[in-house]
Amino acid sequence: MLLKSEIAVAKNTVSYSPNVVFFCPEESQFYAQCIEKMVLNQCFEQEEVIEFGAGEGSPVISSLLKSQFSGTIHGYELNPVSSKLAQERISQYNLNNRYQIHNQCFFEGFRKSQATYLIANPPYLPALDNDICMPALHGGIDGAGITMQLLSMGCENVLLMISAYSNPIETIEHALNQGYQVVDFMITPLQFGYYSSEPKVRQRIEELKKQGKAFYSENVYFLAGVLFKKQSLYNVDLSPELLKVMKAL
Numbered sequence: 001m002l003l004k005s006e007i008a009v010a011k012n013t014v015s016y017s018p019n020v021v022f023f024c025p026e027e028s029q030f031y032a033q034c035i036e037k038m039v040l041n042q043c044f045e046q047e048e049v050i051e052f053g054a055g056e057g058s059p060v061i062s063s064l065l066k067s068q069f070s071g072t073i074h075g076y077e078l079n080p081v082s083s084k085l086a087q088e089r090i091s092q093y094n095l096n097n098r099y100q101i102h103n104q105c106f107f108e109g110f111r112k113s114q115a116t117y118l119i120a121n122p123p124y125l126p127a128l129d130n131d132i133c134m135p136a137l138h139g140g141i142d143g144a145g146i147t148m149q150l151l152s153m154g155c156e157n158v159l160l161m162i163s164a165y166s167n168p169i170e171t172i173e174h175a176l177n178q179g180y181q182v183v184d185f186m187i188t189p190l191q192f193g194y195y196s197s198e199p200k201v202r203q204r205i206e207e208l209k210k211q212g213k214a215f216y217s218e219n220v221y222f223l224a225g226v227l228f229k230k231q232s233l234y235n236v237d238l239s240p241e242l243l244k245v246m247k248a249l
């Protein structure tokens with residue numbers, strides 16, 4: 001069930017074409033739940049969080065509205081329309097000192113030394129090139145390109161949405177090679193939607209399945225919110241359990 005604040009935060013996005021502003025409320029709400037549980041509720045007060053691809057801002061805004069976190073989140077978003085929408089909503093909710101939007105490529109603005117957490121629902125659509133309905137959602141030929149780049153930036157804690165059809169096995173292997181452990185995760189089933197049903201993308205997903213790099217059923221795929229840590233106090237790595245669930249379909 002959606003809270004009133006979540007409905008209000010999501011409301012105006014529908015008036016934009018999904019080819020201009022990313023629009024997938026089920027996915028964005030799941031990302032918001034992951035941020036709240038695995039990041040904001042675990043942070044000490046003044047920590048800095050950095051976000052790749054803020055979109056129209058609703059996931060971070062709804063998670064901030066439900067948490068006690070009083071540090072700052074810096075959201076980077078390439079798309080000027082999404083950035084403007086995000087900025088308007090932040091002002092509407094009086095969150096200007098807690099969530100700052102930078103209309104800029106994340107990789108140009110990233111300041112590693114200050115951020116203890118990197119969060120993202122990154123582009124993960126696989127396709128042979130980025131000539132798809134929303135090029136900014138292209139995640140490379142196996143969908144995992146940007147995810148792996150984010151796991152190579154050295155941030156101590158990283159929360160990422162990882163799709164079971166975007167080469168999850170090599171993604172997790174890459175994370176382990178970078179010195180991360182999987183310390184927590186949440187998983188939700190999602191139906192193939194507007195972006196993943198585009199024929200060029202769907203065909204690529206089918207090719208990846210034949211190569212053992214995509215897992216899904218006729219109706220759904222799993223999306224995981226995964227918290228990676230460089231130094232876990234508990235020295236526990238949940239990657240075998242995560243992959244077992246991701247490969248279940």
Ligand SMILES: C[S@@+](CC[C@H](N)C(=O)[O-])C[C@H]1O[C@@H](n2cnc3c(N)ncnc32)[C@H](O)[C@@H]1O
Binds near residue numbers: 022031077136137
């Ligand atoms: C899957 S959407 C997620 C949006 C939002 N976080 C959400 O979950 O609703 C990915 C977002 O990343 C943005 N993006 C893609 N490449 C980027 C880059 N290099 N720097 C910053 N943002 C980028 C896209 O424009 C898009 O808004």
